[in-house]
Amino acid sequence: MRDATKDPASALAALRRVRRLLITSHASPDGDAIGSELALAEVAAQLGVEATIVNRDPHPANLDFLPGIERIAVSDRLPPVEEVQLVAVLECPGLDRPGFEGLERWPILNIDHHLSNEQYGAVNYLDEEAPAVGEMVLRLAEAAGVALTPTMATNLYVALVTDTGDFRYSNATPRAFQAAAQLVAAGAVPHRIAEALWEQVPARLVRLQALVLATLQLEAGGRLATITCDAGMLAQAGAFPQYTENLVNVPRAIAGVRVAAFFKAFSPGSVKVSLRSRGDIDVQAVARAFGGGGHPNAAGCTVQGTLGEVQARLRQALLPLVEVS
DSSP: OOOEESOTHHHHHHHHTOSEEEEEEOSSOOHHHHHHHHHHHHHHHHTTOEEEEEESSOOOGGGTTSTTGGGEEEOSSOOOGGGOSEEEEESOSSTTTTOOSOGGGSOEEEEEOOTTOOOOSSEEEEOTTOSOHHHHHHHHHHHHTOOOOHHHHHHHHHHHHHHTTTTTSTTOOHHHHHHHHHHHHTTOOHHHHHHHHHSOOOHHHHHHHHHHHTTOEEETTTTEEEEEEEHHHHHHHTOOGGGGTTTTHHHHTSTTOOEEEEEEEEETTEEEEEEEEOTTOOHHHHHHHTTOEEETTEEEEEEESOHHHHHHHHHHHHGGGGOOO
């Protein structure tokens, strides 16, 4: 394990020392994870490095349009040891987050912007002030002197726009807008990306959204909102778990809501919880208490127990955050 650095030079040096790279990110990957993976693979290719991308879970349906998305393998198995010289783990505060066993067999290039990162890499390129890991990959590409192609720009813009909530979250800093301007100049087309992300949803997702929103509960005078999805709802809508990726933002948008929690009970005895908040309410601290992590206004965790048990435990932890003094 090495000390952390915000300078991409050490990450670039690690890439230049190898010829075979494995890229992965957290389970249930989001736009920042997928966009950053695809862009890093393109950077690697321009450096003469052969990159393989493997994730534990499929990507959200609204990312199907991303250039190069077909190269991402979804598997519960990693490549043979001899086929990899370095593993780039993106947007994961802990090495358990990708959901694979055996990643520690290789040197790790850890690229992340979470405050809680455990510095598990041989190289730790970490910057908690970065608006998205995609912005860090952009700086890595700049340091490498590689061409910022339209495909790379598109993938990195998606990483940036999804992690900042369309530039509505607190991480929509000057750095975020500077990166966005650079990516648009390089070929990202914001209106086309926005349409592909948010205006091409399959009918099954709309059906699922109707089922999930029917579970909406408001507590603490409307300051805490919760929604729920289980395997039965997925089956009824003909949808998949990855279709739930952005639904937590719907109750968060309700006037007066300070914290939103989305309970996803897809496997017996285990519940995934997505948390969102407004202002200075830190849901990351709650997620960490349950073995998860994230950002102050956007975090998540997986909690063992029945749906009712997990809901009760999370409510007990979340209600003090929205109490009115």
